[in-house]
Amino acid sequence: xxxxxxxxxxxxxxxxxxTPFQHPSFDGHERICFFSESKSGLRAIIAIHDxxxxxxLGGCRMWAYADGGDPLDDVLRLSRGMTYKNAxxxxxxxxxxxxxxxxxxxxxSPALFEAFGRAxxxxxxxxxxxxxxxxxxxxxxxxxRRTAHVRGIRATGLGDPSPFTAWGxxxxxxxxxxxxxxxxxxxxxxxxxxxxxxxxxxxxALVRADGARLIVGDIDAAKVEAARRRLDAVIxxxxxxxxxxxxxxxxxxxxxxxNESTIPEIRAAIVxxxxxxxxxxxxxxxxxxxxxILYAPDYLVNAGGVIAIAPDRPGIDADAMKNRVAxxxxxxxxxxxRAEAEGASPEQVADRLAEERIAxxxxxxxxxx
Ligand code: NAD
Numbered sequence: 001x002x003x004x005x006x007x008x009x010x011x012x013x014x015x016x017x018x019t020p021f022q023h024p025s026f027d028g029h030e031r032i033c034f035f036s037e038s039k040s041g042l043r044a045i046i047a048i049h050d051x052x053x054x055x056x057l058g059g060c061r062m063w064a065y066a067d068g069g070d071p072l073d074d075v076l077r078l079s080r081g082m083t084y085k086n087a088x089x090x091x092x093x094x095x096x097x098x099x100x101x102x103x104x105x106x107x108x109s110p111a112l113f114e115a116f117g118r119a120x121x122x123x124x125x126x127x128x129x130x131x132x133x134x135x136x137x138x139x140x141x142x143x144x145r146r147t148a149h150v151r152g153i154r155a156t157g158l159g160d161p162s163p164f165t166a167w168g169x170x171x172x173x174x175x176x177x178x179x180x181x182x183x184x185x186x187x188x189x190x191x192x193x194x195x196x197x198x199x200x201x202x203x204x205a206l207v208r209a210d211g212a213r214l215i216v217g218d219i220d221a222a223k224v225e226a227a228r229r230r231l232d233a234v235i236x237x238x239x240x241x242x243x244x245x246x247x248x249x250x251x252x253x254x255x256x257x258x259n260e261s262t263i264p265e266i267r268a269a270i271v272x273x274x275x276x277x278x279x280x281x282x283x284x285x286x287x288x289x290x291x292x293i294l295y296a297p298d299y300l301v302n303a304g305g306v307i308a309i310a311p312d313r314p315g316i317d318a319d320a321m322k323n324r325v326a327x328x329x330x331x332x333x334x335x336x337x338r339a340e341a342e343g344a345s346p347e348q349v350a351d352r353l354a355e356e357r358i359a360x361x362x363x364x365x366x367x368x369x
Pocket of ligand 1: 134161162163196199253254276
């Protein structure tokens with residue numbers, strides 16, 4: 001028997017198979033669940049990173065990963081990010097995330113989203129889902145036929161979280177501009193928005209209304225054309241927005257856009273955008289700081305959506321929620337001040353604040369046990 005086990009182990013080494021626990025992005029996640037259903041075509045992973053502060057809330061991403069991307073890496077990193085985001089936002093929620101491995105342009109069907117709803121439901125409320133890249137609030141309405149553990153739909157509150165995410169990023173951008181240049185608005189600045197989806201398009205409109213010029217890029221030609229027409233935006237290639245002559249760079253597409261090849265090309269003084277996991281590695285945060293670029297931590301500034309969908313209550317006042325989300329700007333200012341005083345990077349300070357809140361929650365749980 002021991003010989004067989006050794007054989008299996010050495011065979012795995014030969015073919016390079018690793019378990020999820022050995023994955024570089026595994027961070028002591030509480031649960032990693034794989035779902036596969038041939039009838040509906042569902043292939044999904046749900047990762048629950050940490051539930052110390054409450055059930056794990058985080059959206060569901062639909063992506064084909066045809067470009068060699070790794071869905072397990074994505075869900076592990078995104079779910080960990082949600083733990084930090086929810087803690088820093090002061091929410092009674094832990095962090096989790098889901099990915100459906102499929103092409104949102106061609107593979108959507110009611111059967112697929114209902115199957116995903118059953119998958120979410122099987123976790124008994126430990127994971128609460130919502131929309132993310134590739135998934136709309138209409139898709140989530142279908143998921144909600146099979147599980148009550150859905151947020152960001154009309155039945156549970158304010159509906160689509162994207163306007164609140166965009167509003168939070170905009171408030172953070174204004175706070176960063178005020179911190180850097182003492183300016184009360186974005187008037188006269190040039191902002192580059194990469195990715196004009198649910199969040200990026202709304203952020204672009206807010207930025208333009210505040211008096212900034214826009215440079216935009218997206219892999220979807222129709223979206224950039226709409227921004228050119230409606231917002232007088234200048235269009236550049238999707239993968240060159242970061243290198244444009246801009247004051248503020250707002251990454252609003254997918255993650256890992258700030259890395260060793262893009263950072264040396266950035267001309268902006270501030271990076272503040274909605275995309276999750278913008279830094280490919282922690283070293284990239286230090287590289288931005290070394291270049292004197294103010295980086296507004298992604299999970300701090302893009303928390304508007306999760307703040308808006310967290311209360312499970314229909315009929316919440318949208319204006320009151322906007323005021324609550326606007327406080328993201330104050331949190332960012334506090335983080336930037338502390339980072340400057342301590343000689344740390346903003347994401348190091350944000351991480352520490354989130355970890356302190358999780359540790360306090362863990363202590364409270366232990367005391368009440
Ligand atoms: P979305 O799918 O609506 O939009 C993403 C956009 O990025 C699309 O227009 C797509 O064409 C574009 N895109 C994809 N790859 C690109 C590339 N290489 N270069 C340029 N553009 C590219 O998604 P969304 O809801 O707007 O979310 C955008 C980002 O913000 C994601 O990283 C998401 O995780 C994050 N986020 C979203 C919310 C929310 O409320 N929707 C909340 C927090 C964080």
